[in-house]
Amino acid sequence: MTSSTTKRSPRSAKTPKSNEPITTKVLIIGSGFSGLGMAVQLRRKGINDFLVLEKAESVGGTWRDNTYPGCACDVPSLMYSYSFESRGSWSKVWSSQPEIERYLQEVSDKRGVTQKIHFGQKLVSGYWSEPESRWHVRTEAGREYIAQYVVSGVGALHIPNYPDLPGIEKFTGQAFHSAQWDHSVELAGKRVAVLGTGASAIQFLPFVQKEAGELTVFQRSPAWVLPRKNFAVPAGIRTVLSKVPLTRRLARWSVYWGAESLAFGLNGHSNMMRPIEKVAKWNIKRSISDPVLREKLTPSYRIGCKRILGSNDYYPALAAPNTTVVTDRIAEVTEDSIVTSDGKSYPVDVIIYATGFHVTDGFDSLALKGARGEDLPSHWRETGINTHLGITTEGFPNLFFLLGPNTGLGHNSVVFMIEQQIKYILKVIDAVDSKDAQRIDVRSAVQGKFNDDIQSKLANGVWTNGGCTSWYLDSLGVNRTVWPGFTWQYWRATKDFNAAEYEIA
Template sequence: MSTEQYDAVIVGAGFGGMGSAIQLNRLGYDKIAILDREDDLGGTWHVNRYPGLTVDVPSTTYSYRFEPNPYWSRLYAPGSELKTYAEHVADKYDLRRYMRFNTVVDGARWDDDAQEWLVSLSDGQTLHTRFLILATGYLCQPKKPDIPGIESFTGTVLHAQEWDHSYSLAGKRAAIIGTGSTGVQLIPKLAEDASELTVYQRTPIWVMPKLDFGFGPRAQRLFAKVPATQRMLRVSSDLFMDIMVTLAMWRFRQFRPVNRIAAAIGRLHRFAAIRDRDLRRKLTPSYDFGCKRPTLSNVYYRTFNKPHVHLETAGIDRIEPDGIVATDGTKRVIDTLVLATGFDVWESNLPAIEVIGREGRDLGKWWRENRFQAYEGLTVPLFPNMLSQASPYAWVGMSWFDTVEYQMRHMERLFGEMQRTGARTFEVTEEANARFLDRMLTLLDDSVFLLGNCANSRSYWFNSSGEAPLFRPTTVRQAVKEQQHFPLSDYALA
């Protein structure tokens, strides 16, 4: 039984957790523990190592504004460079000294008498901390498909989040389940090696053309020596992403034509790549653009023109020891099964661990019984001194860094006020939380989620109740600005 005392315990060593640690350091807190169940830092960019992994947001935007990286090799950098960038951030800001890997957090409970959080680890230790920060991300719990017979398969199973690079698909008959953004990146790579590749698609995805280009040594030297040049490129990518998301998704009622134009670009991209009308029909989404996360690729559609690549849309009835049987009775004999079935956002995540606040309130249970909600996407009533980064209405824009950095601004103002007044605890008021939730719901009334045709999207952006409480339906600029102006009276400080 440990009695270690911390200023803050951060659960998760990805970009969110590192951003929080950097802000805590700036505020003068140094007794910090960053806990992660994996064996190294980087979060999803450490876990995901599958072939073809890249960012689907421009690298200039997918990075901290305060720590630009002049050495991206491309506008859409490969995943290995994100891992390298994470290591650079950890080293530059001296964050490794806080990190504990291979450390599983079972749960956390608020001790009202001691005014601190008790964080329970799977090895039996209990850490005591003044502040608790949940930085586990939205996509931290891989979803394994519940398909009859999957355990009976005698071939090799490869998970996108647990890729085995020592295994060669050369000459193999392979099948992949899943055509989300991970599948879109994986499938062209699998087709390069496998002798036969069958793609099992449940829901088509909107795939947009990818305007990608490399940054050669000359451009990298320019970015390093004259940072303003890279900032100009970032302003362009930031502005484009923010405008498109805002108009096509959040202001769907007022700017429906923008959504239609985006969909038309996707249709034209598909038409240019695939001339087979029946195949094109199978790859065409039956829901509006923006209902489900779109992705970018210039090679995904063209892969299906290859004679050894097959698209199955009938659905899977069962998996047998040597292959997959579709619902129409057809069977594909395979050697290798690739699972790209995404993440479980709603059942085993939000929150990723058990969290018990004041009056015994269980965060996960309370969210599911009283709607998903969090003030400014960060704090929850009856959970003092707790920040939850991957929370309802937190995700703004398309880059996770936009969310992390506006939350860092919130921390700066909130913790600064605590230090000014000498308070030991903060807790958002019920009134402030309810007001914020009402505002988010009102804004969503204009969104594609409420007004568009999303019924067939099967998007992880929707929970089992049909609500879409992940996103903060505002511009990134507005989210950042509000962190400078939220009423400090929205928090009870003591």
């Protein structure tokens, strides 16, 4: 299997060797799109008293970690990039993982952020000191950081979800998650099992099918997959987009508004999705001649209930002679096979988990104790995950989230959402500084009203009424992931900071 990894930039920032606590005004957790964007905008605003904690040895977040074959963005790169660092030189409409990772590395270096990053520092715990009005954060390496503000840029797609398979400990073959792709594993001629048919599997499965001797795909529920050919952008167009900013801006906005139109169908008008569903059904019909397989791959839920995917080679890979699609539940794993609930045994040499991430429980990694001594995961298990604007949560002063609860998207670029959140956080910091204060905490009633409004709108959305169960929902079936509306509505909601919604001291 050919690796798709990008050459890493050398580690640029050195964590001090002293065991003395390190103090800073703003401490950012993570160096993906969220963390880097926050760091760049702090510098642009003239706030240089900040640090970034990164658990790995290079920047990139999701786009550093996911190196599986075929890994690419499903939002056009003209929009899946910072507005302050737009680029016209993207080689394809939907850019590949190496190109996006390289973009983030270049932004970090160009904007003078890399030297502010402490690599190899994974947050393990932290607490708010009320007397000091400061956060104390500890890392796995034993370092302590003291900060007035903490900004979480950890995102939702960073903790791989491994299914609990009976007997997996007996398996003698090789197994790995798609988000931790093992490029040393040789797949040629092997009997390969892929567990899951979500966004990652859609992309890497055609590559695996070409190499594997036998491919067995275990599917819980099929995905809606639209036809998509990833066109290379002609050199002449790249030149114009790169050298004429106005054309790049117009192209970016055309992509934005085109994607934004999908929000009509996703939020209360699911019948508008029927034409798109017909295209997806045609995509199945043109690729799959076997009626039994075609039925297995046709979802029973409304398109948009789960993330809409795109591929021209996914269905042909499933229809290939060396591929078997299994929809029966996995009963157990033996030393060299997977056994399903109907008693059938499928010989396997390699297992690839395409089972997604811990999303709604991904915030459990933020073991931060708030003003009342309660840690964030326990607090949210009691109250349900809720925030104000997806950015702040009551009882945890001076803590901000980027891509926090209910700010994910099913139709447009999350980078747009991140940028609005960063602007809002900067306004919050300004408000605290202008009052010569030290702390800020959202009022409980304000947060409650926001969440009631969010859940009321989500009740009408396709994620609730579309007939599926997805990773957008928490263990209680509540959607804590998606923003229920247009992204311009989120821009409007975060455009102005209202000090009356907060307690500032």
